[in-house]
Every structure is written in structure tokens, then in C-alpha cells.
Amino acid sequence: MPAASPYYTPEHESFRDQVRRFVSEEIAPNIDAWDEANTFPREFYKQAAEVGILGIGYPEQYGGVEVPDRFYGLIMVEELSRAGSGGIMASLFSHGISIPPILAVGSEEQKQRFVAPVLAGERISALAVTEPSGGSDVANLKTTARLEDDHYVVNGSKTFITSGMRADQYTVAVRTGEAGMGGVSILVIEADTPGFSRTPLKKMGWWCSDTATLYFDNCKVPAGNLIGPENMGFISIMRNFNDERIALAAQAHGLAQCAIDEATEWARERVTFGKPLIKNQVIRHKLVDMQMRTNAVKAYLEQLVYRVDQGESPIAELCMLKNLATSNCEYVAGEAVQILGGAGYMRGAKSERIFRETKVLSIGGGASEIMKDLASRQMGH
Amino acid sequence: MKVLVSVKRVVDYNVRIQVKGDGSGVNLDGVKMSMNPFDEIAMEEAVRLKEAGTAEEVIAVTIGGDKAEEQLRSALAFGADRAIHVKVNEEVSPLTAARILKAVFEKEQPGLFLMGKQAIDDDNNQTGQMTSALLGIPQATFAGELKIDGNKATVVREVDAGLETIEVDLPAVVTADLRLNEPRYLKLPDIMKAKRKPVETVSMADLGVEAAPGLTVTKTSPPPARAAGIKVKTVDELVAALKDKGLV
Ligand SMILES: Cc1cc2nc3c(=O)[nH]c(=O)nc-3n(C[C@H](O)[C@H](O)[C@H](O)COP(=O)(O)OP(=O)(O)OC[C@H]3O[C@@H](n4cnc5c(N)ncnc54)[C@H](O)[C@@H]3O)c2cc1C
Numbered sequence: 112m113p114a115a116s117p118y119y120t121p122e123h124e125s126f127r128d129q130v131r132r133f134v135s136e137e138i139a140p141n142i143d144a145w146d147e148a149n150t151f152p153r154e155f156y157k158q159a160a161e162v163g164i165l166g167i168g169y170p171e172q173y174g175g176v177e178v179p180d181r182f183y184g185l186i187m188v189e190e191l192s193r194a195g196s197g198g199i200m201a202s203l204f205s206h207g208i209s210i211p212p213i214l215a216v217g218s219e220e221q222k223q224r225f226v227a228p229v230l231a232g233e234r235i236s237a238l239a240v241t242e243p244s245g246g247s248d249v250a251n252l253k254t255t256a257r258l259e260d261d262h263y264v265v266n267g268s269k270t271f272i273t274s275g276m277r278a279d280q281y282t283v284a285v286r287t288g289e290a291g292m293g294g295v296s297i298l299v300i301e302a303d304t305p306g307f308s309r310t311p312l313k314k315m316g317w318w319c320s321d322t323a324t325l326y327f328d329n330c331k332v333p334a335g336n337l338i339g340p341e342n343m344g345f346i347s348i349m350r351n352f353n354d355e356r357i358a359l360a361a362q363a364h365g366l367a368q369c370a371i372d373e374a375t376e377w378a379r380e381r382v383t384f385g386k387p388l389i390k391n392q393v394i395r396h397k398l399v400d401m402q403m404r405t406n407a408v409k410a411y412l413e414q415l416v417y418r419v420d421q422g423e424s425p426i427a428e429l430c431m432l433k434n435l436a437t438s439n440c441e442y443v444a445g446e447a448v449q450i451l452g453g454a455g456y457m458r459g460a461k462s463e464r465i466f467r468e469t470k471v472l473s474i475g476g477g478a479s480e481i482m483k484d485l486a487s488r489q490m491g492h
Numbered sequence: 493m494k495v496l497v498s499v500k501r502v503v504d505y506n507v508r509i510q511v512k513g514d515g516s517g518v519n520l521d522g523v524k525m526s527m528n529p530f531d532e533i534a535m536e537e538a539v540r541l542k543e544a545g546t547a548e549e550v551i552a553v554t555i556g557g558d559k560a561e562e563q564l565r566s567a568l569a570f571g572a573d574r575a576i577h578v579k580v581n582e583e584v585s586p587l588t589a590a591r592i593l594k595a596v597f598e599k600e601q602p603g604l605f606l607m608g609k610q611a612i613d614d615d616n617n618q619t620g621q622m623t624s625a626l627l628g629i630p631q632a633t634f635a636g637e638l639k640i641d642g643n644k645a646t647v648v649r650e651v652d653a654g655l656e657t658i659e660v661d662l663p664a665v666v667t668a669d670l671r672l673n674e675p676r677y678l679k680l681p682d683i684m685k686a687k688r689k690p691v692e693t694v695s696m697a698d699l700g701v702e703a704a705p706g707l708t709v710t711k712t713s714p715p716p717a718r719a720a721g722i723k724v725k726t727v728d729e730l731v732a733a734l735k736d737k738g739l740v
Contacts, residue, residue: 121562125683163679176680
């Protein structure tokens with residue numbers, strides 16, 4: 112039971128219990144096999160929709176589950192992290208980055224077509240911004256869309272796209288106008304569009320999450336798939352960054368705690384030189400340092416979730432939070448593997464997977480260097 | 493038909509129980525508490541009866557301190573229409589609980605009283621039986637299957653020898669076993685709705701019930717630590733070891 116907190120009500124705790132049970136019954140027993148198979152069953156999207164976690168935080172009219180505050184989303188990510196897999200979250204929630212722009216500036220008809228079936232777990236949605244020529248410099252993307260009568264002709268490619276192989280629809284950033292951020296638009300491109308193709312990518316971690324390079328070769332997209340006004344797409348993409356960074360920090364925090372829990376359990380059980388590992392001060396001190404830093408991440412995370420929930424947009428702090436949380440996860444995963452020794456290097460240990468998965472958290476959703484640059488500009492340096 | 497369901501606040505089944513140093517009980521400080529898992533199964537069954545149109549109203553009842561309201565809210569999130577909180581701060585023995593539940597039953601006049609077969613804290617497995625005896629109505633304990641047909645219930649009971657099917661007249665007390673159903677995941681909108689459902693608070697005095705005397709806990713101690721086992725190489729060695737211990 113959590114100690115008194117200004118953030119959590121009995122309803123939050125009740126929700127936490129339910130997600131925890133879902134994770135321990137439906138994800139934890141399967142995750143190793145899913146990771147080795149480089150995928151998880153498509154039906155799992157439906158199952159997650161049915162128990163009401165796929166749509167957490169989205170409007171009820173499109174099948175979402177409205178929440179009174181962002182702590183529900185935070186609880187969901189932290190509980191999902193207990194299975195020790197970022198990959199399942201990346202793909203199961205690839206709509207978390209791809210549908211917010213549609214909800215923000217799309218038409219009613221577009222929301223019914225491109226949001227409702229996704230929240231029902233019937234269609235998979237992905238976001239395609241990053242290109243082979245670069246991901247950090249979003250404003251310079253090169254994929255073009257030319258309006259011809261009632262459709263756009265799209266040419267170019269996107270890469271490192273989460274759910275890229277399985278998605279039915281992509282929220283794609285394209286260039287419709289001048290160079291720079293003022294010429295970027297958003298199109299929803301469906302996977303069965305002629306001229307579209309995709310190839311899979313193999314990764315260091317996130318194995319159960321499929322990742323792909325997408326190709327658009329004179330791909331004809333109905334003009335009605337333009338989301339929001341032409342050349343105004345950049346803002347719609349940027350607008351979701353605060354929530355994306357909170358989600359990534361929450362994942363980094365959840366995975367760090369998961370690694371600490373595994374390492375603690377191991378240190379209690381493992382006997383070396385005639386006594387449990389945890390009886391060595393060196394190991395105990397490691398565990399305290401890991402927990403101390405992770406607690407600081409948690410405190411910062413909760414405080415910023417609260418402030419964003421109150422309507423603030425503390426951009427610099429969110430950048431710093433993301434860096435703090437992801438670098439902590441990297442440190443904790445390393446220490447956890449060290450405490451597990453050889454077993455920590457073997458597949459099947461959560462810490463082994465977290466060690467491989469933590470790197471993507473400091474690259475995706477704004478790489479650490481980009482986060483520092485942005486924070487520094489925001490602070491007026 | 494009205495269905496009454498009793499739910500109890502117990503230490504969560506995932507918690508490693510620790511006995512207090514002075515043997516006065518188990519440590520509950522900062523320990524996660526939940527609804528007794530068998531009561532969750534009873535709740536689920538009641539809600540399914542309502543969804544099937546067999547029951548019109550589901551009422552949850554708990555006996556416990558202020559915090560037991562959390563478990564009533566869970567019951568309401570499952571789909572109970574309203575709840576009754578019998579506020580008692582002391583430990584309640586099975587007989588006292590049965591007396592209280594009898595009084596609630598008489599007030600509500602349900603067609604069916606669903607309970608868990610036992611609570612995982614004390615594992616007494618007595619309250620359901622005692623309640624039915626005090627009320628003078630039939631009981632069907634350890635239910636693995638339940639069918640309602642008019643004012644009869646057919647219950648498949650999980651007994652030591654296997655399965656036993658019995659028919660009881662309603663109203664009856666039915667206690668849920670593990671395989672009766674698999675409780676649903678509570679959805680967030682239902683958790684929210686539960687906040688606004690009515691909870692009636694009553695005391696034992698309101699119900700005209702007095703605690704049953706006769707049961708005092710003198711000491712709580714952890715089970716003795718198990719000694720390490722030994723490995724035997726042959727059947728002969730095994731038989732010899734068993735004989736040595738006087739087991740065969
Ligand atoms: C597993 C995975 C899944 C992904 N999923 C998606 C997805 O679903 N959709 C999507 O659109 N993208 C996705 N991405 C892409 C991700 O957003 C990009 O990798 C990220 O934005 C960085 O872009 P880049 O890889 O092109 O690196 P680059 O932009 O080439 O940067 C390389 C390195 O240089 C640093 N750097 C760049 N510019 C500067 C500078 N000015 N000053 C200092 N340092 C700098 C960066 O911080 C980084 O360390 C995914 C990536 C991965 C690994």
C-alpha cells in the first residue's frame with residue numbers, strides 16, 4: 112500500500128491493481144516467447160482494448176476511456192513495465208504517438224475512420240516521421256507529397272518506424288511546401304495504398320515490437336487523408352512531445368524499478384562464499400544507490416506529471432526529466448546485470464532485456480543531446 | 493431476485509505474511525490489503541446472474557473498520573448496485589460474522605446469499621455454514637458451478653472425492669470455490685462509477701447483534717521452518733528411509 116501521497120486516490124490504486132493483474136496474467140507469462148518470436152499476437156490489441164487499457168486517456172466518443180488526470184496514464188505505463196519489456200509497450204501503444212495529431216486537428220470523419228477502430232484494437236496505427244537522412248532534424252524531412260486533382264502523390268521513405276510491419280495506417284509527416292518547418296503536412300497513409308511497401312529491421316532490443324523502413328513510390332493518397340491544414344503539420348507533431356516524453360520517462364522509471372526488484376530478489380536468494388549475496392555490504396550499497404536515484408526520478412516524474420496536468424508546459428524540465436530517467440535506467444540496468452552475474456547476461460532475465468532496451472529510450476522521442484539543446488534554449492542560455 | 497454477497501478485506505494474496513515479534517498477530521503496517529479472492533469469485537457470479545437477467549439487484553456487504561470501504565467500492569465496481577458496511581473495528585469471529593450476516597439477510601430478504609468458501613486470512617471456512625444454520629436455510633458450499641431455475645439452485649460442489657451435484661431450495665447460502673468462474677478485470681469507468689454508488693453504514697447495535705463469546709486468540713506464530721530434504725539413489729533406500737521415520 113502506498114504511503115500518503117498528494118497525487119493518488121483510492122481509484123488510482125484500484126486501477127493500478129487491475130493493470131497489475133492484467134500484466135501478471137496476460138503479459139508476464141508470455142513475454143519471453145513473444146520476444147524470441149519477434150512479435151506478439153495481433154489479437155492482443157483487441158484484448159487490451161476489451162479490458163480498457165488501450166484507450167486510456169482518449170475521448171469516449173471514439174472508444175477511449177476518459178481519465179480525470181494524467182496519473183492514470185502514468186500508473187498504466189509503470190505497471191506495464193513490471194513485465195520488464197519496453198517492446199510490448201512500444202508496439203501496443205504505437206497509437207500513443209500516431210493518433211494524437213488526428214484527434215487534435217483531424218475532421219470528425221477522419222476521427223471516426225482513423226481513431227475509433229484503432230482504440231477498438233481492430234487496426235494498428237504507427238507514426239512515420241524519421242527518415243533515412245535523419246530523425247533529429249524533423250524540420251528538414253525530405254518525403255514529398257504533391258497535390259494532383261483529388262489525391263497526393265507521395266515519394267520518399269521513412270525508417271525506424273515502430274509497428275512499421277504490421278500497421279494498417281501511418282500518420283506520415285510529408286513536405287508539401289517550402290523548405291523548413293513551414294512546409295510540413297500530415298497525411299494518413301493506409302498500408303494497402305498502391306506504391307507503398309515496407310521492409311523489416313532487426314534491433315538490439317524491443318524484439319517483440321516490429322520496426323520497419325517504409326517506401327513511398329508515387330504512392331497515391333486521397334486528398335481527404337490530409338490531417339489539418341496544409342503546411343501546418345509541424346506544430347501538430349510537436350504538440351504531442353510533452354506527453355511522449357512523460358511516457359518515455361515513465362517507462363524508463365518503471366523498467367529501472369523492475370530491474371531493481373529482480374536484482375534484490377536475486378541477491379537474497381543467491382548464495383556465494385557461504386552466505387546470501389545481499390549480506391555483502393558492497394551489494395547492499397549498490398541496491399541503495401539504485402533505489403535512491405530511481406526514487407529521485409519518480410519524485411521528479413510525478414511532480415512534472417502534476418504540473419502538465421495543471422496546464423503548464425514546462426518544456427525544459429520535461430527534457431531534463433527524460434534525460435534523467437533514461438540515463439538512470441541505463442545505470443540501473445547495468446548494475447542489475449552486474450548483481451545477477453552470468454545469469455544477468457543470459458536471456459530470460461528481465462535485467463538482461465532491460466539492459467538491451469534502455470538505449471532506445473535515450474534515442475527515440477528526442478535524443479539526449481537534442482533534449483539538452485532544447486532545454487538550454489528554453490532556459491535562455 | 494435479490495442477491496446478497498459478502499466481501500472481506502484481507503491481506504493481499506501476494507504479500508509474504510510476517511508474524512509480529514510478540515506473537516500478538518501478523519504485521520499489517522503498510523501491508524497491501526485486497527478483497528478476499530473467493531469473495532471476488534462470489535461477486536463475479538452475482539454480477540453474471542444480474543447480466544443474465546436472473547437477478548435484479550446485487551447487494552454487497554462487508555464487516556470491518558473504515559478502510560473496508562475500499563473493498564466495498566471494488567464490489568460496486570464489479571457491478572453491485574449498493575453496499576452495506578457493518579462497521580466493526582475489532583476482530584470478528586466466524587460466529588459473530590454469521591450473526592451479523594444473518595441480521596443483514598433478514599433485513600434484505602435476498603433470494604440468494606453468495607459468499608466465498610473461506611477468507612484467506614484465517615482460512616476458517618465456517619462463516620457460510622454457520623450463517624445458513626442460524627438462518628435455517630439450505631447451504632451449498634464449495635460451489636464449482638451454479639444454476640438457478642425458479643426457486644431452486646443446482647450446485648456442483650467440489651468435494652474431496654470429486655464433484656457432487658446437489659439441488660437446494662432458495663433462498664440458500666452458496667459459497668464459491670476457485671473454479672466457479674474467473675473474475676473480470678475491473679474497468680476504469682466502473683471504478684469511477686462505484687464512487688457514486690450508495691453505501692449504507694450500520695453498527696452491530698443497529699442490527700441488534702452481540703458478539704459471540706468463546707474464541708480468543710492466544711498466540712500467533714509462523715509455521716516451523718522446513719528442514720532441507722535429502723536425495724535418495726534407489727527405491728530400497730527410499731523405503732528404508734521411510735521405515736526409519738516410521739512412515740511405512
Ligand atoms: C527502436 C526505435 C523505434 C523508433 N520508432 C519510431 C517511430 O515509430 N516513428 C518515427 O518517426 N521514428 C522512430 N524512431 C526514430 C527516432 O525518433 C530517431 O532515431 C531519433 O529521432 C534520432 O534520429 P536519428 O536516428 O536519425 O539520429 P540523428 O538525428 O542522425 O542523430 C544521431 C546522433 O547525433 C546527435 N545529434 C544530432 N544532431 C545533433 C546536434 N545538432 N547537436 C548535437 N548532437 C546531435 C543525436 O542526439 C544522436 O545522438 C525510432 C527509433 C528507434 C531506435
